[in-house]
Amino acid sequence: xxxxxxxxxxxxxxxxxxxxxxxxxxxxxxxxxxxxxxxxxxxxxxxxxxxxxxxxxxxxxxxxxxxxxxxxxxxxxxxxxxxxxxxxxxxxxxxxxxxxxxxxxxxxxxxxxxxxxxxxxxxxxxxxxxxxxxxxxxxxxxxxxxxxxxxxxxxxxxxxxxxxxxxxxxxxxxxxxxxxxxxxxxxxxxxxxxxxxxxxxxxxxxxxxxxxxxx
Amino acid sequence: xxxxxxxxxxxxxxxxxxxxxxxxxxxxxxxxxxxxxxxxxxxxxxxxxxxxxxxxxxxxxxxxxxxxxxxxxxxxxxxxxxxxxxxxxxxxxxxxxxxxxxxxxxxxxxxxxxxxxxxxxxxxxxxxxxxxxxxxxxxxxxxxxxxxxxxxxx
Numbered sequence: 469x470x471x472x473x474x475x476x477x478x479x480x481x482x483x484x485x486x487x488x489x490x491x492x493x494x495x496x497x498x499x500x501x502x503x504x505x506x507x508x509x510x511x512x513x514x515x516x517x518x519x520x521x522x523x524x525x526x527x528x529x530x531x532x533x534x535x536x537x538x539x540x541x542x543x544x545x546x547x548x549x550x551x552x553x554x555x556x557x558x559x560x561x562x563x564x565x566x567x568x569x570x571x572x573x574x575x576x577x578x579x580x581x582x583x584x585x586x587x588x589x590x591x592x593x594x595x596x597x598x599x600x601x602x603x604x605x606x607x608x609x610x611x612x613x614x615x616x617x618x619x620x621x622x623x624x625x626x627x628x629x630x631x632x633x634x635x636x637x638x639x640x641x642x643x644x645x646x647x648x649x650x651x652x653x654x655x656x657x658x659x660x661x662x663x664x665x666x667x668x669x670x671x672x673x674x675x676x677x678x679x680x681x682x683x
Numbered sequence: 684x685x686x687x688x689x690x691x692x693x694x695x696x697x698x699x700x701x702x703x704x705x706x707x708x709x710x711x712x713x714x715x716x717x718x719x720x721x722x723x724x725x726x727x728x729x730x731x732x733x734x735x736x737x738x739x740x741x742x743x744x745x746x747x748x749x750x751x752x753x754x755x756x757x758x759x760x761x762x763x764x765x766x767x768x769x770x771x772x773x774x775x776x777x778x779x780x781x782x783x784x785x786x787x788x789x790x791x792x793x794x795x796x797x798x799x800x801x802x803x804x805x806x807x808x809x810x811x812x813x814x815x816x817x818x819x820x821x822x823x824x825x826x827x828x829x830x831x832x833x834x835x836x837x
Contacts, residue, residue, distance in 0.1 A: 511770065511771075514799055515770070515771040518771075536788055539788060540785065540788055543781070543785040543788070543822060545787060546776075547781045547783075547784050547785055549771075549776070550776065550778050550780065550781045551781070552836055553770060553776070553778055554778050557763075557766075557778070561730070573756060573803070579797070582692070583789070585765075585766050587767070589762055589763070589766040592762040593759070593762060594757070596759060596762070597723075597726065597755070598755075598756045599754045600722075600726065600751055601719060601722060601723070604722060604749070605715075605722055606720050606753050609715060610711070610771075613711060613712070613715050616715070616719060621716075621719065660722075672828055675707070680745040681820065
């Protein structure tokens with residue numbers, strides 16, 4: 469099969485590995501309460517892959533079985549990609565002031581949670597909503613009530629929600645913070661291949677690094 | 684305004700008005716929150732309409748929308764279209780398709796109203812007349828099913 473070239477620093481992935489990365493990113497995004505890092509390299513490669521497969525299909529003769537199987541594969545991949553991007557858009561719209569704030573206060577080396585296109589979309593969504601609320605309600609209110617902080621009014625993602633995960637790389641001494649005043653903090657080790665139900669906040673960095681997979 | 688008048692009096696010394704002012708301010712803030720919550724909830728539903736019905740809203744729904752809401756909807760769908768075009772290849776990726784995982788390639792559909800001719804991949808056209816049934820590629824039908832032209836027969 470064709471090899472897809474990733475971004476400049478990425479390893480060259482086989483199509484099967486690429487699709488697996490897409491599925492991993494998709495599941496993580498689906499189950500994480502907050503918007504995760506954007507993965508432009510994966511998206512770009514998958515799109516290239518889909519275009520390639522479509523082009524192959526057009527050239528193929530109408531040997532029904534092979535064509536059907538390939539078309540099904542294209543449909544499946546396209547579904548996962550669309551679902552992944554939709555999931556991100558839903559989170560961007562749901563948490564728009566926080567997402568924009570996080571991106572604005574990002575330091576140089578930190579990876580971005582928004583692709584440039586998503587950033588533009590988020591900004592437009594915010595401007596659109598602010599303008600609407602101002603014109604329909606706020607400008608008719610008494611002067612001292614005309615401003616509202618969307619950052620304070622729109623709820624933040626709940627990082628304390630529980631998630632299921634499978635451990636991909638062994639982790640030691642993960643600090644678990646207490647939930648109630650009676651509990652104390654303790655550390656746990658995560659064995660490779662084990663599955664856990666745990667608060668997202670505790671393992672958020674492990675999702676980003678790929679050490680665990682949300683399921 | 685009544686509150687402002689009292690604030691002015693309070694600043695000039697009548698401290699017994701402070702509680703009244705704070706009470707009124709709290710109710711004003713609460714009213715503001717209620718109004719904004721109501722308006723925002725309507726926006727969320729309008730947003731959902733774009734994903735359910737597509738870019739053209741049925742007249743019955745538009746009738747219930749304020750002019751500013753229609754404006755918000757138009758700006759939203761433009762923003763969404765720009766984003767979708769930027770993803771994926773030359774034509775972009777229509778994210779409002781493929782909402783469910785694909786189960787089969789071809790599906791049995793019944794036509795709910797006269798639509799006319801409909802072209803499928805290899806150039807053949809199908810005449811969609813009311814009550815006619817067809818066995819068509821799934822990805823071609825999605826849009827028409829959502830618009831209510833075709834009905835998926837399970």
